[in-house]
Amino acid sequence: MSTFTASDYEMIPVDLVVNVDPEAAYVEVKLPYVGESAGALYSINNIGTSGNTVHIVDRGDSMGFESADDLPSGGAVLYFSNGTQWLLVFSNVAV
DSSP states (O other): OEEEESSOEEOOTTOOEEEEOOSSSOEEEEOOOTGGGTTOEEEEEEOOSSSOOEEEEOOSOSTTOOOOSOBOTTOEEEEEEOSSOEEEEEESSOO
16 A cells, blocks of 8 residues: 655555655654564655755664665665565665
8 A cells, every 4th residue: 555644644554555755854764563463564755845854763663774865856665574674775875
């Protein structure tokens, strides 16, 4: 399922693609619970042009979680859940 947001957003396991337009301010996107998302890939994209960034966080349940740097306009990341941790598979932003 694809989701669009312009404000802080808490993902659920069916939110496989989240397109964010942070036109008014910085936006935080919270990944779904890692155990509920085992085997899934999640794409988060900053589709805005305002220059505001998107920050990605977990729910504190992922072993050794490391967020990519804040996503600038045009930034994109892909995370994979192995059931115990989030793995950053792709980022077009320097980590």
